[in-house]
Amino acid sequence: MSFSNLGLSEKVLAAVAATGYTNPTPIQEQAIPHVLARKDVLGIAQTGTGKTAAFVLPMLTILEKGRARARMPRTLILEPTRELAAQVKENFDRYGAGQKLNVALLIGGVSFGDQDAKLMRGVDVLIATPGRLLDHTERGGLLLTGVELLVIDEADRMLDMGFIPDIERVCKLVPFTRQTLFFTATMPPEIRRITEAFLHNPQKIEVSRPATTAVTVTQAQVPAGREAHEKRELLRRLLREAKDLKNAIIFCNRKREVAIVHKSLQKHGFSVGALHGDMDQSARTAALEQFRKGELPLLVASDVAARGLDIPEVSHVFNFDVPHHADDYVHRIGRTGRAGRTGTAISIVTPLDQKSMVAIEKLIGQSIPRAEGDYEVSAEASDASERPREQRGRERSRGGRGKPQRGRDRERSHEPRDARGEARHAAESRPPSEPRQPAESRHRSDDKRRAEPRHEARQQANISHVPSIGRPEPRRQREVDTEPGDHSHLPAFLLRPVRSPAGA
DNA sequence: AAAAAAC
Numbered sequence A: 001m002s003f004s005n006l007g008l009s010e011k012v013l014a015a016v017a018a019t020g021y022t023n024p025t026p027i028q029e030q031a032i033p034h035v036l037a038r039k040d041v042l043g044i045a046q047t048g049t050g051k052t053a054a055f056v057l058p059m060l061t062i063l064e065k066g067r068a069r070a071r072m073p074r075t076l077i078l079e080p081t082r083e084l085a086a087q088v089k090e091n092f093d094r095y096g097a098g099q100k101l102n103v104a105l106l107i108g109g110v111s112f113g114d115q116d117a118k119l120m121r122g123v124d125v126l127i128a129t130p131g132r133l134l135d136h137t138e139r140g141g142l143l144l145t146g147v148e149l150l151v152i153d154e155a156d157r158m159l160d161m162g163f164i165p166d167i168e169r170v171c172k173l174v175p176f177t178r179q180t181l182f183f184t185a186t187m188p189p190e191i192r193r194i195t196e197a198f199l200h201n202p203q204k205i206e207v208s209r210p211a212t213t214a215v216t217v218t219q220a221q222v223p224a225g226r227e228a229h230e231k232r233e234l235l236r237r238l239l240r241e242a243k244d245l246k247n248a249i250i251f252c253n254r255k256r257e258v259a260i261v262h263k264s265l266q267k268h269g270f271s272v273g274a275l276h277g278d279m280d281q282s283a284r285t286a287a288l289e290q291f292r293k294g295e296l297p298l299l300v301a302s303d304v305a306a307r308g309l310d311i312p313e314v315s316h317v318f319n320f321d322v323p324h325h326a327d328d329y330v331h332r333i334g335r336t337g338r339a340g341r342t343g344t345a346i347s348i349v350t351p352l353d354q355k356s357m358v359a360i361e362k363l364i365g366q367s368i369p370r371a372e373g374d375y376e377v378s379a380e381a382s383d384a385s386e387r388p389r390e391q392r393g394r395e396r397s398r399g400g401r402g403k404p405q406r407g408r409d410r411e412r413s414h415e416p417r418d419a420r421g422e423a424r425h426a427a428e429s430r431p432p433s434e435p436r437q438p439a440e441s442r443h444r445s446d447d448k449r450r451a452e453p454r455h456e457a458r459q460q461a462n463i464s465h466v467p468s469i470g471r472p473e474p475r476r477q478r479e480v481d482t483e484p485g486d487h488s489h490l491p492a493f494l495l496r497p498v499r500s501p502a503g504a
Numbered sequence B: 001a002a003a004a005a006a007c
Helices: A010-019 A026-036 A051-063 A082-095 A112-121 A130-138 A155-160 A164-173 A189-198 A228-241 A255-267 A281-293 A326-333 A351-364 A389-397 A407-429 A439-443 A445-461 A476-480
Strands: A041-044 A075-078 A103-106 A125-128 A149-152 A179-184 A203-206 A217-223 A248-251 A272-275 A298-301 A316-319 A343-349
Touching: A010 A051, A010 A082, A026 A041, A026 A051, A026 A179, A026 A203, A051 A075, A051 A082, A051 A149, A051 A179, A075 A130, A075 A164, A082 A103, A082 A125, A082 A281, A103 A112, A103 A130, A112 A130, A125 A130, A130 A164, A155 A164, A155 A179, A155 A189, A164 A189, A179 A189, A228 A255, A228 A316, A228 A343, A255 A272, A255 A298, A272 A281, A281 A298, A316 A326, A326 A343, A326 A351, A343 A351
Parallel strands: A041 A179, A041 A203, A075 A125, A075 A149, A103 A125, A149 A179, A217 A343, A248 A298, A248 A316, A272 A298, A316 A343
Antiparallel strands: none
């Protein structure tokens, strides 16, 4: 099967040929003729299956006829994250280079005015995340009554993120007679319900939906103590000892942890970027771009990077934290071993993660080999003086027990620190001159908005800088990672450049 | 246990 007999226009075929692709993937082969026949499509497919081109290519063919009117886009594509939206835009730019097509990206975190001006000039393709899209429609700068074709991408993920009410609102604003293309990786009942509401007599296309991981990915789990500093130490060791490591994504469960691990690795001389949803958009874009280009070999990320992002040739995925949901594991390690290449996925597993690992192994239908004791970093072995003050105090009060606690006992004693102790700790590390604020107001946007302008200049110069995610980092950090100056043990390409002249 | 998304 080749692209030429799917009904695509000459221009589009030329653009595809120019990129070097010759054969459509199964979802492209099945979906493209239906889209061109103006049928509704229900595509059950994950990213990495060529799903994006399955709608981009026929849309380009359809859009060759006709012209956009001011404030009335002809087609609309909804995406769950800003990065995915930007990625779809890149596809239009690539394959639509030969057409004079107006493509607009409506995502948060960037100038509203520029977007509005673009809408005014008329757009053929509007690619949006739900929040900013509705913002524009509410302000009257955008009319969806001219939308001929609507794409809802990653619907199950939108469901997870609570976007379905927004999607329903958008669907009420587009004409009933539109064509709808709906993509989802899974079919939970709520998604089934909305497909019945949104789609008319859809062509159902299902391509192999592996709840499994690619066979080309070597997986391992490495035991670790439960303390974060132990995990960071282990991570550094894993990075140094990894075989054939070209580049890697290091996943953490929390944005806070992403910032901490990023900072720690930087301090230890690693060339590393960060990506999570509380960073401002320019820093997000820059980090991803640098990682894609290979300028940064390491990226510490939240699950914002787990799904859908097209990052070719990631040699390693590290789970600094084991994900709490097994399907997130599948998505994360799906970042490596793509297109038949080999990859390695290593998970750092604490005693508390055992349950999650069992669920993961059950989902993927295979057991993940445990790396042997070489990797073990025991709690006893690490110098007590490296540990947080608070923690030492707790141990003493328990009668000097050196070993990590387990089970319920541990969880209970952990709780107060996460919930309140950390906020108190943060307040302690703040200079006495600075006014104390109630924890609530310190927590999010207030602080962030004030802090961002100050950071701007730094972000221009050093895009791997991660802005504060809302409150100052606990002092604990500075105590735990020792000997940050000595980087002689690192492979050169993992080293952070000392300071390269701009443009060189 | 979290992350994501609007100002």
